Amino acid sequence: MVVNSLHWFRKGLRLHDNPALQEALNGADTVRCVYILDPWFAGSANVGINRCRFLLESLEDLDTSLRKLNSRLFVVRGQPADVFPRLFKEWNVTRLTFEYDSEPYGKERDATIIKMAKEFGIETVVRNSHTLYNLDRIIELNNNSPPLTFKRFQAIVNRLEPPKKPLATVTRQQMDSCWTDVLVNHDEQFGVPSLEELGFNTEGLSPAVWKGGEMEALDRLKKHLDRKAWVANFERPQINVCSLIASPTGLSPYLRFGCLSSRLFYYELRDLYFKVRKHTSPPLSLYGQLLWREFFYTAATNNQNFDRMEGNPICVQIPWDHNPESLAKWAEGSTGFPWIDAIMTQLRQEGWIHPLARHAVACFLTRGDLWLSWESGMRVFEELLLDADWSVNAGSWMWLSCSGFFQQFFHCYCPVGFGRRTDPNGEYIRRYIPKLKNYPNRYIYEPWNAPETVQKAANCVVGKDYPKPMINHAESSRLNIERMKQVYQQLSHYKGLSLLATVPTIQEEVEPPAMEGSGAHSSTDMCPTQASRKALLRKRERPAKTERAAACTPPKVQRISTPDGSADDQQ
């Protein structure tokens, strides 16, 4: 029987450690590697130019690598459900392969495609290689619910078998035994489009700081491991001004798009550690970055509402403010706080910022200063940040805004002090906000406090050349800590006077507590003993359906008012 394979690239944009692709090649007569480019993708407000460019570069890289193996990448425009029937027929496909996508939207989409393939009599093979472990197994081991503290997650992971070893890259021999039918006009029909073709304006676009693609990823991996100082100590590097700048050995965007296999990274780290330390077994902290990624994927995989507050069982319901003007100032880097503005500028220009920088701006937007919803911040990151995928982005934002995962909310990053402590000479500010480069160190983090003479001498007057600070931090943080306390005092795990919420110990964290916030219901005259019963009752209700707005920015909650009572959507 003739086997015509179609390998569907989504993430996993690589030829190394790609078990699904290996399955496509296994005993096949022909193979075609396809990437489906959703036309909506480019037009959507939520895909920034850097992200798109990175993706296109990764696709080009794949195409280049496949060419060396006498094959090509087929980029098809359209939606999978529309595109596949045509391809199945045209190419007489008998086997469809792709890498497992753990995200809820991905699972739904894939289920549809698998069903469709079955109707065509096509065998579908799915392999897990985007995450280190089988996420369902982790959930199973935690009493069928995803771990909500990182420590618990680590404890469970410790009990698992080590991740599967990465497979070798696809070889010429493998490809020789199957054949790709490449048409003369392949580039026209199936070539990787350019940014301009997708509707982006590339005028004045600076060269990419982070170049997409598997080759770049592997090159960086090698350099990453070579960095001697880090290698010898395996210590968590302290943040300083150097770490704020994009590192030539940074790997997070490549892990996100799958240009680099997480399992390859894992084993390379492990092998290196054994080489250097000889006999001690590596601590889990060695794989820090990878495990955080894994943690958020696990938390999100069965939760369709993971990326929003309403209807999300693990998200604390916090009465965030709604203020598009303030949001815009934050997103555009014109808050008047140089530390925040520099970070948001770097993000927009380059597509990557250091994790601690992310904490600073996320705190500023949500619980620290502006009291705006983490969902809006998440959407801005989704647009601009190269390594922001659905699970990790939403999870991080919930974490940083103290909306979940049992975070302590007392700790607030100061938009002046934190920056100053990290980079006392203000080099980072001078680099990304050149307007302020002539300010003395003393005032560069708070230019509004500089005397007029200093401002004029620096050729940058606050209020004219650079915005005034949009809020008073002391006042805002005072208000916000009260707001957070109000919310948390209604949660079961918060006790009395103190500001420190209790985090469950590893043993306790079996059943997630009912995250009932002050929600939308007016109170009843429940006596305290009945309150917990009510929480139970509430738990059984279906969460109210929210309708997604078509564009990205409007709020997601629909209010329907009816003649009597504050009304829910009908259930």
Next chain:
Amino acid sequence: MKRGRLNIKPDSEILPTRDGAVKRCRSAAVGFFRGQSQQHDSVENWGNLPHHVVLHIFQYLSLVDRARASSVCRRWNDVFHIPDLWRRFEFELNQPATSYLKSTHPDLIQQIIKKHAQHLQYVSFKVDSCTESAEAACDILSQLVNCTIKTLGLISTARPSFMNVSQSHFVSALTVVFVNSKSLSSIKIDDTPVDDPSLKVLVANNSDTLKLLKMSSCPHVSPAGILCVADQCHGLRELALNYHLLSDELLLALSSEKHVHLEHLRIDVVSENPGQTQFHTIKRSSWDAMVHHSPKVNIVMYFFLYEEEFDPFFCEETPVTHLYFGRAVSKEMLGRIGLNCPRLVELVVCANGLEPLDEELIRIAERCKNLTAVGLGECEVTCSGFVEFVKMCGGRLTQLSIMEEVLVPDNSCSLEQIHNEVSKYLGRMWFPDMMPTW
């Protein structure tokens, strides 16, 4: 709705309603239906349940569900309006432009004012950052004339929108409740434009019953205004205010013989801009008098100051029990706390600086024998210093929250060892707080 309309007896009317409400009643009863023939009897029973049974069931329902249920039949409607269900109410006032939250429906508000104002006892208003919402709250307050309110809370969930309401409008609305209730025991009016005259009105009418008063960040109140409250309201047990209102006289008034034991005193120390506010000092004798009178009092202080503004504080022994530093705090200040705050129970530090705090923490462990909760944000502590601190405090530290980034490994102790050492001394499993390194 294919089974056709319910056959209801004529004397229990069905108000014009959405299908949903009727459907609900049916779906609730569906488990009991066994066929059309029984339908007539089952429905009759539901409508004729005794009032107290329906009341009991209603107490499990949310307001929305109760409101829907109330349109099913007259009896259920009657029960909906029983005073017991209206003792406690939270008005939620939000504008769609400024909040994601839903709002109490205006018609419901009207109903409450018309039919239930006199039943209300525990009332709160939650408003968003829009001035309109705060004004709406004031309008409602002005209409609560025939009420016997015991608890009143004005809560801004985002920006303090009450501050944007005209002061006269606010004050006149508030005093309506003050004058008419005569039995107010708990009042929360933080971040509002309340002033001295309104406090006088409060005192004139409620001095016997007032137990709790929270008025942090009320800039129009003067020390004299709050002193009036302390002098007259001898049952006052909880008080929250800003430092500029605190005075020796106030502490002495709260410690007078006629006064009950104070349980909770919360003081916010806030500075808008560095060097702009001069902070007065409180005499040690005043503090001593307070503690002597109320030995178990919790004194909670929240500091939002710049590093250079801490000088007036903690130079002498101060009986503070809970301390929170919302911005940076200097090493010297933490050193003084170790020396002068023997009653300290909880210490939360948001940020400090880049010099390790080992010495200061160890001194605090030595001298603050009641310390049970510690939280450290952006500070630096060496691993061995931290272990030493925990060793000295031992199991009395029921809450210990420190960011992993804060701990600096040194020769005798690394990050991996910290978890074991600290857990050992605490007598339970402990980990530092983590932040995603993604």
